Amino acid sequence: MDEVPGTSDRILEVAGQLAQRRGFNGFSYADIAAALKITKASLHYHFATKADLGRALIARYTERFQAALDALEGTPANILRRYVKLYEDVLVRDRMCMCGMFAAEYSTLPGPMRNELRRFFNKNEEWLARHLEQGRTNGGFEYEGSSVEMARMLTAGLEGAMLLARSFEDPKRFTATAERLLAELNVPSSRKRS
Amino acid sequence: MDEVPGTSDRILEVAGQLAQRRGFNGFSYADIAAALKITKASLHYHFATKADLGRALIARYTERFQAALDALEGTPANILRRYVKLYEDVLVRDRMCMCGMFAAEYSTLPGPMRNELRRFFNKNEEWLARHLEQGRTNGGFEYEGSSVEMARMLTAGLEGAMLLARSFEDPKRFTATAERLLAELNVPSSRKRS
DNA sequence: GTCTATAACGAGATAGAC
C-alpha cells in the first residue's frame, strides 16, 4: 500500500486542486499539462474527454471524503466538530468543497457528472443524519424534527459559509458561522471546554 | 417612469438571466447576441469588456434586490418569511441567486466584480441583521449572540440550500431547509397559522 | 504511454463602414 502514484492519479490530484479553486469550467487541460509537465495529448490518453475527467474527480473525492468521515472518532459532539473541521481544512488550503463548487456549475455539467454529484451529497447526508440521530439519542444534541432535514440544513449552511468566506477571503467567517450552526444543535463551541 | 427599456437594459436583462442560470463563465457575448438578435460587436459598444458587463450586472442586481427588501412589509416574522420567498421565487424560475453563483466563481472573477460582490453581501447582511434585531426586540424571535452572526448564518444557509436544491432539481428541498432555518429563530412555518 | 502537429471551434475584442 501507498505505492508511487501513477500518471492518472497525479492528473486527478492536480485537476482536483484546480477544480476546487476555480471550478470545473475554470481550468483546462493546458493547466494540468503545465503543472505536470506533460502534453495535453497525454492527458487525453488517461481521460478521453473532460467529462470523463470530471466524473472521475467526483468519484475520487467522494471516496476520500467518505474515508475521512469513517475515520472520525470521539463523542457525538466531537465527531461533529471534527466533521466541521474537515471543511475548514479545505478552506484554509484556499479551496472550496469540490462538490459545492460543482453544484454551482450544475446546469453546465455533463449528465454523468450530475449523477455523481448527487451521489456525493446523498452519502454525505446519510452519514450526517446518522450521526445527528446518535447525538440526539445519547450525545446531548437538541433539535426537533427529522434528522435528514437537519443534516440538509447543516450541509447547506456549511457549503454556503464556505462560499461566503471565500468571497471575503476570510476563513474565520466560515468558522464563526459553523459554530453558530453547531450551537443550534446544542453542541458547544470547541473553544469552551465541555 | 417605466419607460421602454433601452438596449443596455435589455442586454443586462438577458445577461442576468444567463448568469443566474449558468454562471459568469457559463455564458458568452454570442449567447446574448443570439437572444437579442443583434451582433456581438454591438454588445461591445454598450459594455466594452465582459468585466464591465459583469460589474454592471452585480450593481443592477444589488439595486433591485435592495428595492425588493425595502418593499417588504408586515410583522417581523412575516417580513422574514417574505425575505425567504424572494429567494424561492428566483429558484422556481430556474435561477440561482446571482451573487451566490458569482461567489462560487470568485477566484476567476476580475477585481472590480469581486468588490461589487462583497458590496451586495454587505448590504444584504446589514438589512437582515437590522430586521433580526427588530424581531428579537418585538417580534418573538429567539436567538443568542450577535444579529450579524445570525444574519450570516441565514445567508449561508439560504445560498447553500439554493445550490443543493438546484443539484437535485427540486425547489422543495430549498423550502424545507429555509423553514428549518427560520424555525431556529422561533419563526413558525408559514403553513401554520400563528 | 508520451510525443508533435493540427484540426475545429468558440471566446473576447477591435477596425472601420454605414
Next chain:
DNA sequence: GTCTATCTCGTTATAGAC
C-alpha cells in the same frame, strides 16, 4: 448605435510517429 469582417487566442479533441 449597429453592422461586417477580422484578429488573436484558448479550448477540447484527434491522428499518427516514437
